[in-house]
Amino acid sequence: MNELIAKRYAKALMEVASAEELKASLTALRAIQKSLEEKELAEIVASPLVSGEEKFSLVVEPLKGKLPEKLFNLLHLMSEKGRLNLLPTLAEILSFELKREENRYEGIVEADEALSEKELKRIAKVLKHYSGAEVQLKQVSESGDGLYVAVEDLGLELSISKSRIKADLLDFIQRAL
Template sequence: MRNELIAKRYIKPLMESCDQASLENLSTLFSAVAKAYENEKFNLIMNSNDVSSSAKCQLILDMVASANSTVVNNLIKLLAENGRLSLIPAMSEQLNREIGRAKRTFTGRIYSNNTVDQASVDTIARDLGTKMGATISLSYVASDFDGIRVEVDDLNVEINFSKSRLNAQLVEHILKAI
């Protein structure tokens, strides 16, 4: 959570100073660098006390050299000066979220203990997107939830339909009718 807050501080000026096309290029670039952090050997280098900060900075600069951007280079150098190169994955995720917000494109998850086929997932995403005035893509996640729960974090949306809650409401309704 702390990394997300710090990442927001670095992303905010980028959002204010760059146009949409530049932001999408930055997103692609940061996503590629963030992917490197998934590699164990890369993490060993980045977390090693034996490797100097300037060498770590140069490694990242070499990775983003194809962008030929002084903004990106200065940002990487600033992160290195402050010992925050490890924030790049969080910054990538935050930048993708901000671009999604600007385009009204969001991602979410469907949790259920029953398998939900892709056609149903797509239908739920389309209908929810229409209701919310956004484009939503959902992915199915197997869980032990007795029913279906849909979550779209960036929209602060959670919808759930629980079998146990339905049964309790049905019993309550029948008891009221008697």
């Protein structure tokens, strides 16, 4: 439910702001989101006992000159409606929409050995051919039994397991005999 409400706020911001303003807004939202990780501030934002105006004066108003004007106005509206708790969801939705507009996504690779930049670029090239999107890959671990590639925002997941290939090959040979 919260995601649907946050999507409406994100859509409104995207309709009135330019691409550069959206990037600046996303950076500001990430900074606010980081500050909301502090226990006291998170409790204030989540508390139904604190009014929207008090939340606004504590969380958003001190940032008046530092935030893009359209984002500031949106946050003011969100605080009036008691929706400041949606800031992390709003940031995620805005991030996804910016990636979608630029057609650039990030993905992870897990392999049983370290892959070179050249190999990562080859995998990214194959993913671009398959999905039509620019994909930036980074290797996160050197464990496992093969290769695992995931681009969460595109819904792509690829897994190649050496033990699975070996088992399938042995099964095929046994059935052939």
